[in-house]
Amino acid sequence: MTSTSSGPAYTIQTARTLLRCWSPADAARALRAIHASLEHLRPWLDWAREAYPMSVSQQAAVLRRFRGRFDLGEDFTYAVFDRGGTEVLGGCGLHPRVGEGGREIGYWIASEHIGQGLATEVAAALTRVAFELEGLRRVEIHCDPLNVRSAAVPRKLGFTHEGTLRQRLRSPDGGWRDTMLWTLLAEDHAARPAAASNLEAFDVLGQRLL
Structure with a gap:
């Protein structure tokens, strides 16, 4: 069900998670989750390798900065919390x-929560928001072929593998991946499958969008 409110979605609730726009007040919780997961994240994400600790x-x-760009409609970066909004997942x-x-x-x-299907649940919710709320025509997911867990997400959601871009990005060892x-x-x-995912989406005033 769609309301007359306009996006973007500042808060998205799925079966097990709460996605919302990051706030500077989340810094300590975010940092704990990231620092505990650096070994897991660094092989795949440049920011984890270059900016932390x-x-x-x-x-x-x-x-x-994330919040500012979100408010300006320039980029939409969300925190993934547990349903109660207390732990950064x-x-x-x-x-x-x-x-x-x-x-x-x-x-x-976060490394403590991998292997539970959370990435698939989150990506499914964002896919619905992209098409059903934002009215977009195309959604993409990019990942390293060696990152088997990440590649499983678009596959499960019925995305099409259009191709593999060879030697596209720098690898941690200085080579190309x-x-x-x-x-x-x-x-x-x-x-x-993403179209059947359960979610509720709300605007900045808490009014329901989806």
């Missing part, structure tokens, strides 16, 4: 860096 004040500044985003009418879904899950490109189009969304 950092202080709480530095983390707050990062989250302040990871992070995700709908990033407008893949061309007009498209968004790229990004996600990471490939990037898989997964996509889903608006006309195919209704027939894919």
